[in-house]
Amino acid sequence: MLRTQELTKTVNSQGQDLTILSDVSLTVNEQDTVAIVGVSGSGKSTLLSLLAGLDLPSGGEVHLAGEPLHQLDEDERAAVRAQNVGFVFQSFHLLPGLSALENVMLPIELKEQDRAKERATELLEKVGLKDRLQHYPNQLSGGEQQRVAIARAFASEPKILFADEPTGNLDTKNGNKVSDLLFDLNKQLGTTLVLVTHDDRLAERCQRIVRLEGGKVVADNAVATQTEATQAATAEQ
Amino acid sequence: MLNMALRTFRRDWKAGEVKVLLFALTIAVMAMVAIGSITDRVHRAMGEQSSEFLGADYTFESPRPIDDAWIERGRNDGLEITRSQSFATVLSSDDNFQLVSVRALDGKFPLKGTIEIAEKPFTQGVVQQAQPKAGTIWLEPRILGVLGVEVGDTIDFGSIQLTVDGVIVAAPGQASEVFNVAPKVLIHIDDVEKANIVQEGSRLEHILFIAGEPAAREPYIQWLKSQKNPTQEITGGKEGTPALKAALERAETFLRLASLISVVLAGVAIAVAAGRYSQRHFDYSAIYRCLGMQIRQVHKLYLWQLLMIGLIGSGLGLALGLGLQSLIINQFSDYLPKPMVGISLAPVITGSLSGLVVLLGFALPSFLQIAKVPPLRVLRKELLPRAMSSWVIYLLSIGVMALLMWWQSNSLLLVGILLAVAVVTYLLIRLIAWFIFKIGVWLGKRGSLPVRFGVGQLKQYPAFTISQISAFGLAFIIMLSTVLLRSELLSEWQSQLPEGAPNHFLVNVQEQEVEPLESILQESGVSTKGIYPMVRGRVVGLNDMTLEEALDENQQRVGAVRRELNLTWMADVPEANKVTQGEWWSESDVADDRAELSVGEELAQRLGLEIGDVLKFSIGGLEVEGEITNLRSIQWDSFQPNFFIIFEPGGLDGFPASYITSFHLPVEDKGVLNQILREMPTVTIIELDAIMEQVQSILDQVTMAVEFIMLFVLLAGIAVLYAVLQVSREERLLSATLLKALGARKKFIRASILAELILLGAFSGVLGVIGGEVLVNILYSQAFDIDLVLHPWYWLWVPMISVGFIGIVGWLGLRHLLNQPAHQVLREY
Structure with a gap:
């Protein structure tokens, strides 16, 4: 599903080349759930943006759904995203002028698929926001906004979902609710999930944890099966 | 895509995102439509007014009879055409004679404006548009005194007699002829032939007065221009009234400028609002892109937004502008030219289209930015679209502005000036931005x-600060x-x-009449601007050569050397004149053997005269020389008697002079004119x-x-x-x-x-x-x-x-x- 080879990113900062990522090689199979963890500045978000084709690497290769992202231009990468990718962001990134329903409808419309409204409504029901369809983002709480964002992320039935600190802006209770939703929907729909977090408990719900330090992969371990992890998390609660 | 664009627009509308931009555009279109229509209407109404001075939209003058087919063609085009003949002749009654300038008419006169005819001299008249009946004559008031006749009396006109039917108080066409010494009379054109007054070789002008709708009129005038020979002349409303020409032209320039200015203001407002709109949509664009929309699609989406904003804003602005201009014209009708003309389509279309063009020129650069936001902005908020080269933006805006200005004003000069100012302004803004930084520090x-x-x-936001400033x-x-x-x-x-400017002139006052005249005026409490001598003479030589030797063919044709001129002497520069070369004489150097001369600069230019040249004059059979020591500019629209050539005091001593004076006389005091005419019947009064x-x-x-x-x-x-x-x-x-x-x-x-x-x-x-x-x-x-x-x-x-x-x-x-x-x-x- 997703494969990188010796992925490197350097930026020029005040006349000096700064290496943010170096030689990252990863393979993520279909329906895998992978957490990328590390301290601030370790290169997590940069890696995510390269994996999703939001940015181009300075060296190395990224293949997403069989497409060589590193060779594609901006619009070609956008087309790959439209067909394969969903996003959940730390700061939700709902469109402020659109209602909850309209936000979820947007990716369906962008893919020019039918029944946008019905499907969006269904998804919002699944995330427990049946009564909030016509609310605008500023009328929703943070947790509610992130649930809309999750509904939006799954709306286009992506093959792979990227989540950037999806619970980072939420309290524990809302965070748990959101991560439950994320993993539930992921399981139901058979999506591949790549999430960036520094929350260990969230990371442990994934099948695999990739740890970054100073732009390098320092650990890449399978954790206990997803079921075990879920059980562990539930037991803790 | 259209569906999505419509939905986006609806959402943006609900969220208030488009309001500021729409507001700016609406204001802009409203201003352009309203200013455009008002200036256009005022401008055309003023054109109508200046036509009233001419008595028509155009006149066509010819020394030879005008082909009837030409007149027929104009009338077939739906134009009103009155034919007239103009010539000088002598009227007599008993033993009294008066040289007059006759205008014989074959139809309604004037076609534009009115003629005012009274039953007694120096009284209020009745305003009408008419022509004298065959067998009757209308006279200027001063003729009645000279001929000793009243309304109802008959006078001799060639071989027939005409009945005096009215006194001309005011008539069109006076402005350019005020200092023609021969007073004017109007008769019916049929009486010219009957009176046998025009002989082979008589100097006779054939004049057509032409009026009609511009659509019919202008092509006809163009056609006339292509047909006419060099001796024939076409005059439009403005050229007929030198006193108003400058004023009207300046007013027009001002009004044109005002409509240009509305374009600039509109552009500024829209540029600011569009910049704001696009900034607020960077996040949207980043998310769209992140969700897989391509740059082209985002462009398309926002171009649709622009188009919809353009259509709605232009529509609203158009409606408001039309309402506003009609409200304003009605509200201020008392102060605007009358009669006010109707609205015309051109400024309305120009105004609404300009709205769209301004929107494109000033908003497009900002809108194109939106799609260029890197999708990575969803993770890194500080990322902005790569700035367009500022040259591209400025060139686009300036180009659009220039186009619109040219469109509205049709004047490349004005456009050039305003563009130059735009460049200066831009440089100033950069300078001031630098200043702000320094002062901030x-x-x-x-x-x-x-x-x-x-x-x-x-x-912190220099770009926004600069755009605001x-x-x-x-x-x-x-x-x-x-x-x-x-x-x-x-x-x-x-x-x-100015208030109290002289509005009456007395010419042809004889030397022995100067004192009695002064006392009459003094008794009536009328103060004059002085009594000036006037000597009639011809220029006959230049620098010891005859004119034929000294001047080329074209120069010899200049009117001032072919007829008698009014010469005068003065101690000081006359009011409406300005010395442009050389020096005016001082009081001490009174005439030695050769008098000093002051010459109007236009005449000097046409004849190639320079300071130091010596002119020879023939006055009543005697000759006198003078040396040009200065040139003057003359303000021809000043309603003052103007002289081409002025001698220094004493330079014309010994030559027979008549005198001229001017004064301000309110209507209620006009009776004093009758007293002057009774006591000095040869004095000519110009009202x-x-x-x-x-x-x-x-x-x-x-x-x-x-x-x-x-x-x-x-x-x-x-x-x-x-x-x-x-x-x-x-x-x-x-x-x-x-x-x-x-x-x-x-x-x-x-x-x-x-x-x-x-x-x-x-x-x-x-x-x-x-x-x-x-x-x-x-x-x-x-x-x-x-x-x-x-x-x-x-x-x-x-x-x-x-x-x-x-x-x-x-x-x-x-x-x-x-x-x-x-x-x-x-x-x-």
């Missing part, structure tokens, strides 16, 4: 904390120039016809009061139109200021709320916002003054022929008004919002 070290914070706001500054430049130009034009027009009143009333109306358009430009300018303040309001609100959330007290917030607004106002005001002075002086010299003037008084006023306006309006827009709870505001942004 300075204040940053010295000012109190709130002041430093306020200034910091300006420094340039928008405010430009609005002030435009408003200031409009105000200054208007004052200059008004004072010019006032000086053209200018009617025509001067008419000129005055046109100048009053033009003044009103100019005042009025100025007011409108001021309002449009204020609308722009307001729109820009609206756009920047959110920024201020957000930073103020943040301050509040951080625990700043209201006093602190107030001080920081006021510091920011005051500094913004001060810089905009300074920019406005500098740019305004530059613009107005370029316009003075290039378009209005006025000398360089500085207006130091405004250097203080404009920045003060700017600070006051921006400070107060900016503050009022924020005040109540600051009372909202901070968390509410912060959540919304």
Whole structure:
């Protein structure tokens, strides 16, 4: 599903080349759930943006759904995203002028698929926001906004979902609710999930944890099966 | 895509995202449609008025009879054409004779304007549009005195007799002929042949008076122009009235300028609003892109938005503009030219289309930016689209502006001036931005904390600060120039016809009549501007050569050397004249053997005369020489007797002179003219009061139109200021709320916002003054022929008004919002 080879990113900062990522090689199979963890500045978000084709690497290769992202231009990468990718962001990134329903409808419309409204409504029901369809983002709480964002992320039935600190802006209770939703929907729909977090408990719900330090992969371990992890998390609660 | 665009538009509309841009566009189109229509209507109405002086839209003069087919063709085109013949002859009654200038008419006269006919001389007349019946004659009042006849009497006209049917109080066509010594009479054209008065070889002008709708008239005139021979002449409304020509032309330039200015103001407002709109949509664009939309699709989406905003804004602006112009014209109909003409389609179409074009030129660069936002912005908020080369943006805006200006004004000169000013303004803005930075650094070290914070706001977003200052500054430049130009034009027009300017002239006063005349005038309480001598003589030689030897063929044809001239002597430069070369004589060097001469510069130029040349005159069979020592410019529209050639005092001693004088006489005192005519029947009275009143009333109306358009430009300018303040309001609100959330007290917030607004106002005001002075002086010299003037008084006023306006309006827009709870505001942004 997703494969990188010796992925490197350097930026020029005040006349000096700064290496943010170096030689990252990863393979993520279909329906895998992978957490990328590390301290601030370790290169997590940069890696995510390269994996999703939001940015181009300075060296190395990224293949997403069989497409060589590193060779594609901006619009070609956008087309790959439209067909394969969903996003959940730390700061939700709902469109402020659109209602909850309209936000979820947007990716369906962008893919020019039918029944946008019905499907969006269904998804919002699944995330427990049946009564909030016509609310605008500023009328929703943070947790509610992130649930809309999750509904939006799954709306286009992506093959792979990227989540950037999806619970980072939420309290524990809302965070748990959101991560439950994320993993539930992921399981139901058979999506591949790549999430960036520094929350260990969230990371442990994934099948695999990739740890970054100073732009390098320092650990890449399978954790206990997803079921075990879920059980562990539930037991803790 | 259209569906999505419509939905986006609907959502944006609900969320209030398009309102500021729509507001700016609506204001812009409204201003262009309203100013365009008002200027167009006032302009055409003024054209109508100047036609009234001519008595027609055009006249066609020919020394030979005009082909009937030509007249037929015009009449078939739906034009009104009155044929007339004009010639000089002598009228007699008993033993009295008078040389008159006859106008014989075959139809209605005048076609434009009115003729005023009374039953007694020097009384109010009845206004009509008519022609004398065959067998009757209308006379100017002074002829009745000379011939000793009254209305109802008969006079001899060639071999027939005509009955005096009325006295001409005012008639069109007088303006250019006021100093023709022969008074005018009107008769029916059939009487010319009957009277056998025109012989082979008589000097006779055939004149057509032509009037009609422009659509029929202009092609016909063009056709006439292509057919006519060099001896035939076509005159339009404006050329017929030298006294008004300059005034009307300047008024037109001003009005044209006003409509150009509305384009600039519109562009500024739209550019600011579009910049704001696109910034607010960067996040949307990033998410769209992140969700897989391609650049092309995002472009398309936002171009649709632009088109929809354009259509709605233009529609609204058009409706409001039409309503506004009709409201204004009705409201001020008393002060505008009468009769007011109807609205025409051209300015309406131009106005609405300009709206779309301005939108494209000024908003497109910002809109194109939207799609170029890197999708990575969803992770890194600080990422902005790669800035378009500023040259591309400026060139596009300036190009569109130039196109629109040319379209509206049809004057490349005006467009050139305004574009030059745009470049100067841009440079000024850069300079001022640099200043702000320096002052910010300075204040940053010295000012109190709130002041430093306020200034910091300006420094933090230099691009936004510069765009605000340039928008405010430009609005002030435009408003200031409009105000200054208007004052200059008004004072010019006032000086053209000052209160109490002489409106009556007496010519042909004999030497022995000077004293009795002075005493009559004194008894009646009439004060004169002096009594001047007038000697009639011909120029016969130049520098010891005859004219045939000294002048080339073209120069020999100049009227002034082919006929007798009125010569005079004067001690001082006459009022409406200015010495342009050489020096006027001083009192001490009274005529030696060769008199000094002052010559009108136009005549000197046409004849190739220079200072030091010696002219020889023939006066009543005697010859006299004079040496040119200075050249004068002559203001022909001054309603003063003007002389081509003036001698120094004593230079014409010994030659028979008649005298000329002028004075101001109100209507109720006109009886004194009868007394003068009774006692000195040979004196010729020239009454200018009617025509001067008419000129005055046109100048009053033009003044009103100019005042009025100025007011409108001021309002449009204020609308722009307001729109820009609206756009920047959110920024201020957000930073103020943040301050509040951080625990700043209201006093602190107030001080920081006021510091920011005051500094913004001060810089905009300074920019406005500098740019305004530059613009107005370029316009003075290039378009209005006025000398360089500085207006130091405004250097203080404009920045003060700017600070006051921006400070107060900016503050009022924020005040109540600051009372909202901070968390509410912060959540919304």
